[in-house]
Amino acid sequence: MAIKRPDLVRGLVLVAPAGMKSQQVSLTGSEALAEPTVESLKAFRAKAYARPQPELPGWVWRAAVERVKKSAVARIRSVQQPEDGLDAPIRQLAVPTRVLWGRQDRVLPLESGAGFRNIPARSLRKWQELEGCGHLPQKECPEPLIDAIVEALN
Numbered sequence: 001m002a003i004k005r006p007d008l009v010r011g012l013v014l015v016a017p018a019g020m021k022s023q024q025v026s027l028t029g030s031e032a033l034a035e036p037t038v039e040s041l042k043a044f045r046a047k048a049y050a051r052p053q054p055e056l057p058g059w060v061w062r063a064a065v066e067r068v069k070k071s072a073v074a075r076i077r078s079v080q081q082p083e084d085g086l087d088a089p090i091r092q093l094a095v096p097t098r099v100l101w102g103r104q105d106r107v108l109p110l111e112s113g114a115g116f117r118n119i120p121a122r123s124l125r126k127w128q129e130l131e132g133c134g135h136l137p138q139k140e141c142p143e144p145l146i147d148a149i150v151e152a153l154n
Contacts (some may be wrong), residue, residue, distance in 0.1 A: 011125075013097075013100065015100050016105055016107075016137070020113075021085035032044035034074055041065060044107070048133070050102060050104035050132055092120075096152065097124055102133035104134045106135070107134070109137060
């Protein structure tokens with residue numbers, strides 16, 4: 001929307017964004033979305049956080065598997081085409097944009113975001129790497145994420 005109709009978008013806060021053809025989601029992340037099992041979700045969780053997380057009861061894992069199976073994420077990924085990549089369109093982004101990335105992200109490692117550095121200088125307001133944070137800053141280190149969103153709204 002921000003690329004096709006920038007007049008309708010006030011700004012963006014991109015958190016460990018995906019969408020580049022050159023970008024690879026870790027195999028663990030792809031497996032957890034495509035064929036979720038308790039084991040694949042546990043492996044994903046282990047990679048998603050910078051710090052170890054408390055163990056969860058078995059019923060929570062089984063419920064999570066069912067939730068992922070019913071979610072639209074796997075279906076959305078399955079219909080994505082090579083031409084859907086943002087590699088070229090990102091160069092046309094014309095709205096104020098902030099990019100946040102966990103330095104310890106092992107699902108979409110920081111280096112996989114190189115293409116997002118092609119956001120035009122006039123639009124890229126801030127590139128922020130969050131120390132001690134993995135792929136889920138909204139859960140692991142929410143304060144800098146909240147600060148970035150509040151900053152973007154002002």
